[in-house]
Amino acid sequence: MSEQTPFEKRAREVLDESAVKLDGRTLSRLTQARHAALQRKQQRHWWRTWVPASAAAAAGVLAVMVWTGPVTDPVAPLSAGGNGGSAYEDIDLLADAPEFVAEADDMEFYEWAAAELES
Secondary structure (H helix, E strand, O other): OOOOOHHHHHHHHHHHHHHHOOOHHHHHHHHHHHHHHHHHHHHHHHHHHHHHHHHHHHHHHHHHHHHOOOOOOOOHHHOOOHHHHHHHHHHHHHHHOOOOOOOHHHHHHHHHHHHHHHO
16 A cells, blocks of 8 residues: 555544544444445345356357257258158159159159169
């Protein structure tokens, strides 16, 4: 602590003397007010700690969920065994549609795609 000036020393002496001269009732009221203020500070303190911590935890969980969210691979449905056979079902639906099998060139493609799925 830095050195006190003569004014600060005198102010401290006057305040200390006036505190000693207070009656018991006033000292009791001041002590009660001090304890009440400290109690309120402790009661308010919990949310100042937990709310930011909870918000940070929620933001972390959200970031992990977004970062490791469902990955969609555009090639997976066309690969053999991808998505539990859904690619095979898609090929069946396309092959059954009359407008897709009108030309012989398209039929060769579907036969090739079916062979790729089976291998």
